[in-house]
Amino acid sequence: MVILIQCNDRVGLVADIASVLAKAGYNIVAMREHVDVEEKRFFVRVMVENISNIQNIEKDLMKVLPDDAIVRVNPLPDKKIVVLVTREYHCLSDILIRNHFKTLGADVQCVIGNHDDLKDITEQFGIPFYLVSHESKSREKFEDEILDIVTRYNPDFLILAKFMRILSPGFISSFKMRIINIHHSFLPAFIGANPYKQAYKRGVKIIGATAHFITNDLDEGPIITQKIITVNHSLLLPDLIKAGRENETAALARAMQLVFDDRVLVYSNKTVVFE
Amino acid sequence: MVILIQCNDRVGLVADIASVLAKAGYNIVAMREHVDVEEKRFFVRVMVENISNIQNIEKDLMKVLPDDAIVRVNPLPDKKIVVLVTREYHCLSDILIRNHFKTLGADVQCVIGNHDDLKDITEQFGIPFYLVSHESKSREKFEDEILDIVTRYNPDFLILAKFMRILSPGFISSFKMRIINIHHSFLPAFIGANPYKQAYKRGVKIIGATAHFITNDLDEGPIITQKIITVNHSLLLPDLIKAGRENETAALARAMQLVFDDRVLVYSNKTVVFE
Amino acid sequence: MVILIQCNDRVGLVADIASVLAKAGYNIVAMREHVDVEEKRFFVRVMVENISNIQNIEKDLMKVLPDDAIVRVNPLPDKKIVVLVTREYHCLSDILIRNHFKTLGADVQCVIGNHDDLKDITEQFGIPFYLVSHESKSREKFEDEILDIVTRYNPDFLILAKFMRILSPGFISSFKMRIINIHHSFLPAFIGANPYKQAYKRGVKIIGATAHFITNDLDEGPIITQKIITVNHSLLLPDLIKAGRENETAALARAMQLVFDDRVLVYSNKTVVFE
């Protein structure tokens, strides 16, 4: 079982938390604690064994923690996710394979696409696919249609696996820090459209990919993980894009693993990642 | 011996070049050729053995090549360099050590600093150090003083090893594609001042360093090489800077090795690097 | 079109090859040449455009090359492969996805397994799966059954995608340097069985995977590519194995890409890889 806590820092927090767990007879097998000394903010991830009563632990912890504490006790083996896609197959395929062989750490409830290119591969794995075209309708209506489907499945996280539409603040606020996006550049380099084209023109020697939570500021949300690959002059733009896809797939996969494994805490537009 | 050629592309260039070399009895032990098919530009690096007469080769090659061809025949074991520094020791120390043990691939003629922090370490290695303060004088005068010293040594390249002053277009044009700079970010991310501070605020998970030729556009010159290191939430700004220094040192060292080894060709604000 | 040549070295080889290509009107867009100066062996990879008559090129090249020359002219967009598996899904799934979306650079003809665990995922992609159990039969008979199926498809390469049986010299000699294996360690460390267990016991901080051609000496064939990931004390044996699988998948994918892209030449139990 994993327990994640963040709150304002004070002397004695670890002692208080560990005492609550010790009294309950839990054995701590791994613990990571971090204090942002500038912001005086405390973060901890605790992995425990010998678990008896989960309900009480959360209550008992709250008793010794500051009022602002956010406590997440996670005894569930799996999270539920909904995946949003457009046309590119690479990230979705990776998710479908891991989901199929039960190594994703989450259950894919359904896939929603604004094109139907990925309908077949999705349904081939027995996962429902919903086509919600963005054409000839307002963004509001487009998002409402998506929201209708999503709500039905009550997912823990939305995964934007190369979903090429910008979501409205309203939509995003419904899933605060629960929407994970893969951006095809080493943010904050090449913000916005066509990052590979920008990278090609600039003659960079490394290209990157960034998995991050979505906030209202496009490409500005808290970064979960970044990955890079080295490139050189021999790669034309299509080669860059192809090479970049492998990297995007790896970055999104790693970010999901970290989040589903309860290793990520968010604050001040940053993440604490206990890898 | 290494031969570097770039010119406009046409059918038969490799055959013509290789024939000239074969007739001279040279054996090609390594060859890398690249054509930028969009710009129809041809690049080649040839390493040959059994060398007799170098003078003629360059002339003989020019006879079969287009008029625009740039040919560099490099039989010299060593280039000459002048190093410009401000206060940070890490890149300069690495250069001094490699120079001392004859593994730099270039001879350090002297070091010029706008502060005297690095005078002792430089002179300790028997290398002349010149203090040229930028204070209480115009940039023109400052650069003239530097130029006076540099001219005395007639270096092949100037290395900006954490030289924290911006050079004027006039100065740069005197050393076109012969000034190598180390920029302490993964360009084009965090252009300009305080990249580590920007990176810290943004909560990035990777920081980079970029070695590039200097052009008039600050931080916009052709990139030679880039290196990265992974970082995390536990690093405060001073830790980021410290970790970044290792990376800057490695990136600049690699760039110098590539350039001094005659592996880098420049065109259209990009480089072809035959690693 | 890609041309791969290896032969004994002599002065003038590049000139002769390039002249043949120039006369045919081919434009060389990328060329990599390497000479093993110790073994006096010549290797070249040429990528050309403006192709007219392929048949003649091979003959015309042979005329100017030493008798021992091996010339491979490769105008085909795709190779044919057969994949052998046991129970682990990760490498096969990656191959099936890339094959499905036409980015593998080869066509999967069929999958042969000595267990039926991967039958469903294979057939789901419309690829034939053959179960050839190794139980209650001699290795000879087991291999004959495999050979029967393989022969039907006439593949260019056999891919051992976590096929956990040792093949006999007889079988291997039928596919000389055409069987690619993924070994789950950083060869030559941890040769043989249970490399992850060995790595765990030794407390290594990096684990590797090696893609190599199969020869009669187990785990001793020419290495195509190697990949590594960093690990630490917090990973138990099952975690190491799980992390290693990602790495194995990536290493095999890269090796296939290099081979299918005609970038790999073999000699003296080594490879020349023109990346």
Next chain:
Amino acid sequence: MVILIQCNDRVGLVADIASVLAKAGYNIVAMREHVDVEEKRFFVRVMVENISNIQNIEKDLMKVLPDDAIVRVNPLPDKKIVVLVTREYHCLSDILIRNHFKTLGADVQCVIGNHDDLKDITEQFGIPFYLVSHESKSREKFEDEILDIVTRYNPDFLILAKFMRILSPGFISSFKMRIINIHHSFLPAFIGANPYKQAYKRGVKIIGATAHFITNDLDEGPIITQKIITVNHSLLLPDLIKAGRENETAALARAMQLVFDDRVLVYSNKTVVFE
């Protein structure tokens, strides 16, 4: 201040340790705990602020910990080290530079060489160099002479910075888990002599370096860190060795940083490294 503790595991250890620290008014700014669940062994690294009385903390901690507990409270800014070398300059130079600019995290007391090649560079930095030749004398006498010098300086660690002699069990037992060696291969690949030659012959695509504590079994001590670089067919043996040196320097530097930063705990011939 950093506190390192290892002992047999039991429920409540973190609570007990954290309570002792909280009572003393210490604030925990970073904490990493790990339990080897197979060996039921507990490890923790605690970084604290607001320190008043160090002496008592160690005693107070021992009161609540099992009898087998090893507690290291480290309030000292710097460790003392002695460096042993033979002829290669790269690791020593790196150490001398970092030592000179106070970024090593330890104070170099002296350098001992069995050749005098590195005398000048050492003394240039104001560090004493002792020549202790191994020639025409027994290993016992050779080691006694070294021990005489080392004892004078009472170092916390001995660093074998490319010291090419094998030390006797007797010598090693005087500095149990306090001798750090850099081995020029990716252990356990290429154990023993000439690893680069072995790697060259095997045609590997990655070469490594391993920093480890010395035990009586040659190349078998607990691994602190490993680093790798990719190589290819174009590197002859001298190139491999040259490339490898950069990697050795980086691996040893990282290992020293981890050890001097009190991030490494040793047990069962393995390390727990709280990076």
